[in-house]
Amino acid sequence: MEPMAAHDFSPELARYGLSADRLDELFEAADGRVLGRIIRVERGESDVVTEAGPVRAVSDSLRAQSDLAPVTGDWVHLVDDPEVGWRIDEIVERQRTLSRRDPGEQNIEQVLVANVDRVLITQALDRPLRPGRIERFLVLAWDSGAEPAVLLTKSDVADADEVAEVRAVVEALAPGIEVVALSAVEGADRDDGIAEQLRRLVPAGVTAVLVGESGAGKSTLVNRLLGHEAQATGDVRDADGAGRHTTITRDLIPLPDAGLIIDTPGIRAVGIWDAEDALRRVFGDVIELAGGCRFNDCQHGVEPGCAVQAAVEASQLDARRLGRFVGMRAELIEQAEREAERARRADSGRRRRGGGKGGGRKKRRR
Ligand SMILES: Nc1nc2c(ncn2[C@@H]2O[C@H](COP(=O)(O)OP(=O)(O)OP(=O)(O)O)[C@@H](O)[C@H]2O)c(=O)[nH]1
Ligand SMILES: [Mg+2]
Ligand SMILES: [Zn+2]
Incomplete structure (x- = not known):
């Protein structure tokens, strides 16, 4: 029998965050099954990228009853089931999860996304800053084990003094955390260009997740970085600047010349879950x-x-x-x-x- 060869580097999976140091481990664990990463979960089905391209997979019906439902960012092992088609057979142990308290059932944890290295907390400059909300997002972020940063979006609608004022408040809430003001409007970037900033915050190999209120400009930012309208964006609805929940799934997207970003639906109230240490940190x-x-x-x-x-x-x-x-x-x-x-x-x-x-x-x- 041939000795087991090291796996060739899969360019498609590398594009979706498979690092050289996890390659062998993940392929060996696959044990004949197909390795992939979930880029979206929708109505109980998952879009998964694999070496051989994208597939849509259902979850194992038995496993679905356990508390481990597949989420965007998960690495999974798939099997092609003659009865149901592609099926998630196993979720690879998660390295980091971003979780909140389930807004429906008050006392269970809801994992939002898995295997993220950075949490980008968005706060738009076209609406009042609520310090309590930033603090909650910070607790959520630190609890995940990923590194937070705060993006002050829509800097084009505020003047330099206003930006400086908000920045100072956020920096006081989040000492030591990077706070970046940026605009998705062409030519209006206030600090460096947004592509350079994001490349620095989300370098190749890193998976970041965008969180924040609906209408904060998360999807617009992603589109701007991609150079095309991949994500739907929505008008801000009313005077308080609330968005209308344009994005409805959590989508993992590779950025050109950078790492990966997960665009998420806006969340307004976020319940923290089991986050004692993170609270002490914030x-x-x-x-x-x-x-x-x-x-x-x-x-x-x-x-x-x-x-x-x-x-x-x-x-x-x-x-x-x-x-x-x-x-x-x-x-x-x-x-x-x-x-x-x-x-x-x-x-x-x-x-x-x-x-x-x-x-x-x-x-x-x-
Ligand atoms: N002036 C200005 N408007 C922006 C900017 N970024 C986004 N917008 C506008 O803000 C609105 C909301 O943007 P979205 O990108 O859909 O916001 P979102 O955070 O993805 O919202 P959800 O998907 O609902 O969570 C849209 O009308 C955008 O055109 C910006 O940098 N400057
Ligand atoms: Mg959106
Ligand atoms: Zn006291």
């Missing part, structure tokens, strides 16, 4: 102050000796920022309690039925 200033509180379990409300409240009184910390921190922390605590309760119930149910040992919350892999 609110590092509050956490640091809290180190000086008299009580270890200080809630930073009415306790005596609260260093956080003292900072608010001394105008060193914005009371609204403290309020948002306390609110998000309460949200996570409540979630964890409900989850523990659910696990307890499932556990006693299992014991009554004489089943195996109880589970508790499954912490996802990072």
Whole structure:
């Protein structure tokens, strides 16, 4: 028998982010099945790019009942099933996921996209900045393990002072994170050209995801980088600048001379999920102050000796920022309690039925 040869570099999969160092691992794991990456999930079916080109695949019906539904960005192993056609047989273990709390069912995690290296948080300059929303997106981004950056879009509608003002506010919310102002309008780029900026933020081999409100200009940005209208874009509907949810799927798109970008439908309210560490990271200033509180379990409300409240009184910390921190922390605590309760119930149910040992919350892999 011939020794197993190293796999040839597949140009199509390389274009979709298959790196040389994962090549052998992923092909070997495929074990005769077809390796691909999901570029879109729509009505339970997935568009998958493979060595041999694009295919549309259904999910394994048994697996679909598990909590691991395929998402854009997933690497998968496909089989050509005589009965159903192309079928996702297995999802390769995810390296990173961007997740939120499922907006429908309040207490489950919803994975938005998988295997992303960068989260590009968009905030359009044609509408008021809501710091709380940026903070939430930052928590989401840090929790994914991917590196966040903030894109201030539509810089053509604001003058230089306005851009500088918004930039300063965002930089204060997100110390150390890159904040870039850009415009998709030809000739109106304020910093460098947008293609150069994006090439720097999303270099070859990197997968980035665009998140932000509907109407922020995510799809327009993608089109501008591609040089053609690949993604539908929509008018901004009303005076508050809200978009109309033009994009409805999460689409993975290779950029010319750069990495890959996932265009997503706009999200307005984003519930954070199981993101304690990320919360502490985004609110590092509050956490640091809290180190000086008299009580270890200080809630930073009415306790005596609260260093956080003292900072608010001394105008060193914005009371609204403290309020948002306390609110998000309460949200996570409540979630964890409900989850523990659910696990307890499932556990006693299992014991009554004489089943195996109880589970508790499954912490996802990072
Ligand atoms: N002036 C100006 N308008 C822009 C810019 N980028 C996008 N727009 C406009 O903003 C509107 C919304 O743009 P989209 O790209 O559809 O926004 P989106 O973020 O993809 O929205 P969803 O798909 O709904 O999440 C469109 O009318 C665009 O023409 C920009 O840089 N400057
Ligand atoms: Mg869009
Ligand atoms: Zn305190």
